[in-house]
Amino acid sequence: MSRALPVLTVLAGIVVLWYAAAVWMNATWVYDQAERAGTSVAFRDMVAETMTQERPLLPPPHQVGAELWKGLFGQAVTSKRSLVYHAFVTFKGTMMGFGLGIAFGVLLAMAIVRFRAVDMSVMPWAVISQTIPIVALAPMIIVVSSQLGLTGRDVPKAIIAAYLSFFPVLVSMVKGLRSPDQMQLDLLKTYGAGEWATFLKLRLPASMPYFFASLKVAVAASLVGTIVGELPTGAIEGLGARMLIGSQFGEPLIMWAALFAAAILAGLLILVVGFVERLARRRMGVPG
Amino acid sequence: MNATTPVIEAKGLNLVFQTADGPVQALKDVNLTINQGDFVSFIGPSGCGKTTFLRAIAALEHPTSGTLTVNGMSPDEARRRRAYGYVFQAAGLYPWRTISGNIKLPLEIMGFSKAEQEERTARVLELVELKGFGKKFPWQLSGGMQQRASIARALAFDADILLMDEPFGALDEIVRDRLNEEVLKLWARTGKTIGFVTHSIPEAVYLSTKIVVMSPRPGRIADVIDSPLPKERPLDIRDSREFIEIAHRVREGLRAGHHED
Numbered sequence: 001m002s003r004a005l006p007v008l009t010v011l012a013g014i015v016v017l018w019y020a021a022a023v024w025m026n027a028t029w030v031y032d033q034a035e036r037a038g039t040s041v042a043f044r045d046m047v048a049e050t051m052t053q054e055r056p057l058l059p060p061p062h063q064v065g066a067e068l069w070k071g072l073f074g075q076a077v078t079s080k081r082s083l084v085y086h087a088f089v090t091f092k093g094t095m096m097g098f099g100l101g102i103a104f105g106v107l108l109a110m111a112i113v114r115f116r117a118v119d120m121s122v123m124p125w126a127v128i129s130q131t132i133p134i135v136a137l138a139p140m141i142i143v144v145s146s147q148l149g150l151t152g153r154d155v156p157k158a159i160i161a162a163y164l165s166f167f168p169v170l171v172s173m174v175k176g177l178r179s180p181d182q183m184q185l186d187l188l189k190t191y192g193a194g195e196w197a198t199f200l201k202l203r204l205p206a207s208m209p210y211f212f213a214s215l216k217v218a219v220a221a222s223l224v225g226t227i228v229g230e231l232p233t234g235a236i237e238g239l240g241a242r243m244l245i246g247s248q249f250g251e252p253l254i255m256w257a258a259l260f261a262a263a264i265l266a267g268l269l270i271l272v273v274g275f276v277e278r279l280a281r282r283r284m285g286v287p288g
Numbered sequence: 289m290n291a292t293t294p295v296i297e298a299k300g301l302n303l304v305f306q307t308a309d310g311p312v313q314a315l316k317d318v319n320l321t322i323n324q325g326d327f328v329s330f331i332g333p334s335g336c337g338k339t340t341f342l343r344a345i346a347a348l349e350h351p352t353s354g355t356l357t358v359n360g361m362s363p364d365e366a367r368r369r370r371a372y373g374y375v376f377q378a379a380g381l382y383p384w385r386t387i388s389g390n391i392k393l394p395l396e397i398m399g400f401s402k403a404e405q406e407e408r409t410a411r412v413l414e415l416v417e418l419k420g421f422g423k424k425f426p427w428q429l430s431g432g433m434q435q436r437a438s439i440a441r442a443l444a445f446d447a448d449i450l451l452m453d454e455p456f457g458a459l460d461e462i463v464r465d466r467l468n469e470e471v472l473k474l475w476a477r478t479g480k481t482i483g484f485v486t487h488s489i490p491e492a493v494y495l496s497t498k499i500v501v502m503s504p505r506p507g508r509i510a511d512v513i514d515s516p517l518p519k520e521r522p523l524d525i526r527d528s529r530e531f532i533e534i535a536h537r538v539r540e541g542l543r544a545g546h547h548e549d
Contacts, residue, residue, distance in 0.1 A: 284384035
């Protein structure tokens with residue numbers, strides 16, 4: 001409870017600010033309508049009206065909450081209008097990209113730590129790769145993969161997600177695999193341990209704390225990548241597509257509900273990664 | 289093998305490190321013979337090459353010139369034959385392995401069977417008086433116990449030579465005294481040849497059958513003292529006349545080395 005209190009305080013603050021902003025942003029429309037009708041509205045009525053608009057500039061929390069509730073529980077989860085359905089599509093893409101990103105990041109880190117030439121040649125490019133805006137790159141990846149005969153969105157989405165999520169894994173793993181000090185390496189040398197044994201017995205386990213720290217960043221990046229992969233026109237499934245539809249068809253409530261569904265999904269993913277990390281830490285004898 | 293079989297022999301050994309500030313002569317013309325069952329201490333100020341010499345025996349450094357043999361072989365060859373166990377200043381236990389798991393580390397790498405790993409781990413844990421601590425993680429043990437575990441790890445594969453690089457340097461005086469006693473007991477029970485680097489004159493005199501006094505810049509041997517002390521050494525032997533005389537000679541050797549700077 002003592003840990004929830006500060007979080008709830010901040011949450012309450014956000015809600016208050018949000019309502020204030022909703023009144024302020026939606027008021028223009030109310031006044032415009034009144035002016036066109038040649039009437040005037042009292043402040044009280046104006047506030048009431050900003051809470052219930054069909055296409056508000058900024059929907060107030062209860063409207064977003066209701067839309068979110070409807071999207072999550074209002075129909076069968078297999079329905080195309082269900083946010084559960086769309087969230088699952090996004091989740092699937094996120095997991096594929098996450099897996100791909102981890103594999104790519106770990107393998108590249110191993111090569112960089114092992115071969116100086118790879119370190120010198122590849123590492124700068126890995127850094128540069130992250131400076132290119134993914135929004136610009138995503139449509140190209142989709143076009144190229146369809147040119148290669150990959151129908152559907154799964155593969156390009158996974159690639160875009162992996163493009164974002166491999167980097168934190170790579171940077172952390174390079175640091176983690178290099179973390180054993182000279183004494184520990186010398187110790188293994190006195191046992192006549194080869195490179196592979198040194199990797200398996202020392203470098204890999206020593207890198208685990210770094211690895212798990214990077215997973216939380218990587219899973220969030222993977223989700224962002226997947227949603228970006230769902231944005232370009234043509235996508236009809238996934239939270240990204242929902243957001244785009246909401247914005248294109250002037251349905252802010254759909255957009256905001258999808259946005260919050262994505263936030264909830266991100267929170268759940270972080271929780272799961274944190275749980276796996278705790279299990280691993282316990283197995284590796286970390287106190288507490 | 290009898291008591292005078294040489295296991296480590298250095299002849300005209302030189303070792304030069306290439307550093308950014310130019311070459312540094314870490315060892316200069318070192319000649320030394322260590323016999324089977326000897327307990328040899330290397331003592332001297334920082335930069336005298338005592339650790340470098342120990343590392344050269346373990347093939348962690350390679351001499352620039354001269355010969356160095358371990359059991360009649362090159363240090364590299366001796367390593368492949370598992371001739372020595374090495375104990376570093378820090379225990380260096382893997383935090384993600386239990387004490388038993390740490391002791392099994394060399395055994396896993398050397399390819400001992402599971403059953404033999406268990407059997408050997410149990411035996412060395414008893415040898416260093418850590419029986420019952422096998423399932424603990426390193427952070428659950430005191431510094432002294434951790435260092436004992438690292439000695440057990442070095443003993444696990446039954447090398448004839450035990451090389452210890454200031455193993456108790458980071459521990460307090462009381463713990464150090466107890467561990468010194470235990471190392472002597474261990475030495476008596478196992479009959480291993482021990483090379484021991486230390487900063488402490490009493491530690492060197494108390495433990496050794498042979499004390500090698502070294503001096504710095506360039507690192508070289510200033511004096512080699514064969515200890516007349518008996519093999520059986522209670523802690524209070526440190527108040528005996530003989531002990532004080534040897535300690536005096538070690539101090540003289542160290543001082544002489546310093547004057548030449």
